[in-house]
Amino acid sequence: MKQFFKKLDLLYIKMDRAFDKAADHYGFQCNGCEDNCCKSFFYHHTFIEKDYLLSKANEFDYDRKISLKKSAALYLDTIKHKPLCPLNKDDLCILYNVRPMICRLHGIPHHLSMPGIETKQNPGCDAGASCFNSTNYFSFDRIPFYKEMTEIEKEYRKKVAVSGKIKQTIAHMLLDLSV
């Protein structure tokens, strides 16, 4: 699987660079807030991101994995109160290097540009609104990232022989930790 995870890593690096460039343009820094990715409710839709994240989470010792599973179960029990992502400990993501695409792209103003479809614009998070509104829009199209992710996911699915839809929160993923 290593070659697939390597490709994913390279895509993640591209995303992080693009995010940093845009954030620099706006003078924006994410300092955590009610709207940050760890407090927002997201589903993730790729097997490769789940498997990559779990491959790292499975390196934790037994007690930590049990504790993560408990946090994940609690998260799902209290989901309507928008709990903190179970991977966030003391305001830090404990699997920051392998956090999924949506965590990486969250917050910055962006658009979705697809042929034949009206371009969708997103203003970014509320915490950054004063930065984002005080300067011109930094062109940030998410579609090339989505496309590249789709290609990597397609190849990965063939390799591991999985099919169908996946729609999971981080908590759902953690319930599949091997303990």
Ligand code: SF4
């Ligand atoms: S995976 Fe990490 S960055 Fe993403 S929401 Fe959870 S704690 Fe935050």
